[in-house]
Amino acid sequence: MKDTPLCNCERDFLLKAIEEKKRLDGRQTYDYRKIKITFGTDYGCCFVDLGKTRVMAQVSCELVAPKDNRPNEGIMFFNVELSPMASPAFEQGRQSELSVKLNRQLERCLRNSKCIDTESLCVVSGEKVWQIRVDVHMLNHDGNLMDAVSIAAITALCHFRRPDVGIQGDEVTVYSPEERDPIPLSIYHMPISVSFSFFQEGTYLLVDPCEREERVMDGLLMIAMNKHREICSIQSSGGIMLLKEQVMRCSKIASVKVSEITELINKALENDKKARKAGGRCGFAESMPQERITALKKDKTAVEMTDVSERANEIVQKAEALPQTVPSPVVPVPGVGQVGQGPQNTWGLDEEEDEEDSDEEQEEQVTKMEEEHSENKEESRGGEVVEISDSEEEEVVILHPEKPDRTPKNTGSTSHQKVAASSKKRTKK
């Protein structure tokens, strides 16, 4: 499906607005949209709303064999799914340029920055390590997916707990959460991506572009940074030329934004921890905005069970009685059987004939045998190929070279070669 095209007046208007330092939703140049972080019922499940952009991250783990060159390290795997739900332009199962870009950037941001202690994920050196998988699903695309993805991924990793394992000898036991408390990952720092979009060859700059702003931008600069102001990755795209000062200014802005966002994440994690400790319900059901008129919730309700069993009984008893006998199948030759008199199939057009004049068939086979023998003689003399069947009706066509030790049983099996893929094999045993 195609995205709605952008019309000229929209483009002109947006660029003019940016010149006047105005944005569609009334933000200032360096403002982020409202960031909302919520958690699912599971550990390691996190939703991030960035204005109308919405993504979900889920962390999962699995015991696998480590990579050969790193026998003592766990494996990190990232997958950003551009679900068609997020935008009509996204197609399922197709690796688009955007999805490659997002996946790369997330890997650079979280794996290459070594923010996670992968050595602590080793269970048995060289044999079993934890593979941590981060799936990030786009739910609604209203621009700046990357920042939303990076916030969701790192928050989900912080929130995640893996099961505890015990090692006795070479036996590895994975404990359920009831047996032993699951263990959080050890995370050194939290890199967060901040995106800047540039307009008019870099003259104007906006933080956190929305979808329409992204469509008119000239270039994009993504800076991944942690709260210690360490830059984890810088990526510019769109082919714009940036001055050193511009990059420096962006990194300064990024450091402010990153510390704000980090604080927000920590607060969200803290709140969730409290809620879980208090034993309150948490997760998606709780995060549903009940004040909205588009939302409604209903408490646990009992289903009325009056006359349910009566009704079931009635239907079962009314049912027709089953016939006492079922037709007996016909087994013309070992390994083949047939039941039913419905229409015949194209595979056995002459099976009906077979049944009707099976005696004849037998005779035919006998004659065939004889013919075969005589032909065998012929063949041994002349080495020529002769078709056995002279009957007009006979379908089986056999090229029969010399085979003196053929038993009658063998011929028997050829007769049902009419049923394709016959059971010749048995006779060979």
Place this chain on the structure above:
Amino acid sequence: MPTDTKRVRGPEVSKSPSLYLSKPPVVLPSHGPRADGRQRDQVDVRPVFVRCGLVSQAKGSAYIEAGNTKLMCCVYGPRETERKDETDMKCGRLTTDMRFAPFSCPERGSWIQGAQEKDLSLMLHESLQPAVCLHKYPRSQIEVNVMVLENSGSVLAHAITCASLALADAGIEMYDLVLGCSIQQDGASYVVDPSYMEESCSSVSSENQGCLTVAFLPSLNQISGLQSDGEMTEKTLTAGVRTCIEGCYKLYPVIQQALASAVRKAAPPPSES
């Protein structure tokens, strides 16, 4: 992590029990009579069973069984081409697809089409194309699908025969039938229509070794496809081709007969249905 998400998945790795046999498998002798009693160095092909028009949904179909090699072929079309480029406007397109059922070989195969299958499909295509009057089917394509149900050697040769039979059954105009035959050369001696074991267990040391498959148009007396693997002297190769042609001529009456009876069967106009 590329995984096949469109099939039910089993364990990551599994191995055939034949790798753990307590007794080593019997190695075929490279001289003397063959395992199935046929003669070496003679045009001794396996008995074949052929049948046309089995598949109700296909325009034309054929089934062939030679020894334990069982394969079937369905032909669909001519129908409108999916890809439209210049060449198709005047001349029809022939597509071939040859596959092995996962259970068709001693070792379980994958569902995903491998290089060997693609190679065979191509070879099949090249062998059939000269025989089909494609200029009679402009802007259309004819699809040939071959499925190997059991591989007991010489699959390509039999696939060619089976496919040409199915094309004929589909009523596609052809210059001639195409028949396939293959030989396995092993030093000085050779075997015609080799079985799977004979194909795979050839002795490594000796020279002049290889496998040859010939696609042959019997009434035109022309060769439409030739594939040879391994190393053979020029003399052996020409002799081999001659042997294969001889083998094809042995098959010819059987194929003709099968086709004739299928035509005869179709001759009375089908009642109602």
Place this chain on the structure above:
Amino acid sequence: MFSTLKEKVGEVLLPGDEFSFDTDDTISLTEHVKPEKVVCGPGLRRSGDRLVVCKSGVLRHKQPNLFWIESQQRRYVPAKGETIIGIVTIKSGDVFKVDFGGSEQASLSYLAFEGATKRNRPNVQVGDLVFAQFAIANKDMEPELVCIDSSGRANGMGVFGGGGLLFKVSLGLVRRLLTPHSEIRSDLDQLFPCELVVGMNGRVWVKSSSIQQSLIITNLLQSSDTMTASQRQQLFQRVKQGPL
């Protein structure tokens, strides 16, 4: 049925809800000279001897006998005679292809503009906005747009859009904006003077004296879909008094 339908006007109905023709209908046949006919608008369908609701929304009625379901749908389905805002996507030969947010693009002949002849082609570029009317719109044919009315006049239609902003609202809101004495429109008029083009396909174009004002109107309209009249008036009041 007429009476049962009338009873339900203003109520929320769901797909599958039914009204049957019989009962009072037979009576009406005998009592009245003309049998009451019901004209079904969007969301209502006739199925055999019943009238079935096929969209969720509020049942509306217009004298004498028009009934339809008003919903907050977003995707537009073209109907003949409706005017829409389209975006020109392709210029090919004698026709333009126009995206109007439906399931396929509509065609717009270059002759379907006021004063256009074979020599005098209208100046239309890819990416331009057109305000046009459906001349052909049914499920089995390619929709066709024109920018002239039956007498060949532009009547407000044609290429437009310099300096304004285009945005999307729900189809329900568009219909409310276009009703003869629209409250939302009059509320808006009290706020700022502005140019407003409203397409039945949910697209609205606005141009005001400043970019700031255009943006405010955009945001106000987009949020008024889920507000009651009083909530909306309060909001407009606040904006008016606010430090702008």
Place this chain on the structure above:
Amino acid sequence: VHPPCFVQPRTAEPLEYHRSFLKENCRSDGRELSEFRATTLNIGSISTADGSALVKVGNTTVICGIKAELTNTTVETPGKGYIVPNVDLPPLCSSRFRPGPPGEQAQAASQFIADVIESSEVIQTEDLCIERGKLCWVLYCDIMCLDYDGNVLDACIIALLAALKNTKLPEVIINTETSTPEVNLEKKQSLHIHKHPVGASFCVFDDSILIVDPTSEEESLSTAQLTVVTDEEGQLCSLHKPGGTSLPGEKLQECISRATTRQREIQKLVDKVINSVKTAQ
């Protein structure tokens, strides 16, 4: 059964054509509404497979080949083996299927067969364990349609059941010294078949008429399809109706009754064919 005197042209108005027969309580191929096509079973035809069966229901032809391989058990299920069923609908079997990876119908069929195996417990995966926590069998049950004329699911279940009954696994001993498995091809054992699930598929025409064992034409014109799988004890293993027009409980009951009879018919067929091979040896 005589076709009605006025018959709609089949290709122009296929639905009307079929309706004209259904009005007379019969079908275009002369069957009654609740009549199956002739069902043929042929076992052990593929020598390269450990077990195989070819099933024909009318024109519909399905082949199932079973290959057993050895693999390690997992940490989560140390005492279980694997059954991996896959259904393929290759372009060979009908012009409606395109080459390439399996489409939705083939994938849904694979999942359905996997569900039937699990629900009916035709084979218990515990039986496939050779040594707990170490080695087990994996049975690859590859089912392929060779001619698609409707009702493949029923044919697939029969083919699978017969192929499983035809399967023989060689004896495997784990050598205590080298701790590698040793396979003895001379000693082979049949699988233990716990249940005999058999399916019966139906089509709904015009929201109300039920027909059994639909052809591909009937399938494409119907408004709903359903498959009922029962075992020899009359228990249901699956009531699979992936959507379509709705049916009341009474109609479903009719289908179940028909399916129960069908189960007995087919079990008898399978048993008889399996026995015929045993006695022939």
Place this chain on the structure above:
Amino acid sequence: MMEVCGSSNVTLREFGCEQSLLSRPDGSASFIQGDTSVMAGVYGPAEVKVSKEIYDRATLEVLIQPKVGLPSVRERSQEQCVRETCEASLLLSLHPRSSLTLILQVLHDDGSLLSCFLNAACMALMDAGLPMSCLFCGVTCAIDADGQIITDPTAAQEKQSRALMTFAIDSTEHRVMMSSTKGSFSVYELQQCIAVSQKASEKIFQFYRDSVRRRYSKTL
């Protein structure tokens, strides 16, 4: 066997729905049953690919996105169930040669997932304003080891159950549109579960009506 009824297990967990929560799709809804939740988005009627075009009706595609990993054969089978159910209730012939896409994203699976898919799908289709002849809802029933029926089971209850059945029930006649089962069960148990699901469906349809009413409460 007869005491099956009246037990406290025959309840629906608390459930909720939010419509129109996403800005991009033409229709969207999230549906929650206990902790199980699904988000649905609908696009269409929109442009259709030539290869998928059907001349007399709209082409409906259903995509189920699991939370972890890529969709597999299991999701494909669920997609088929949801798609064919939607196809039966949608009036697809009103939009020939166009495409409808329904995307279902699992947010959390705590049992009765397939029924939650169906409910979310129905609410999203309604939100998109697509013409439908009737509504549908999903109900899952489990039969535990003692033969007791549990409606709307949690994941833990599903795991312990002997049989599991999910039905889609239509809103006009309360008949069975879709059925998907696991495990083995008797005919009587099946009929009981159908009857229970029909009863439960009334609650869900009432909920549909209440939430749509609430939604339009400001424009009445």
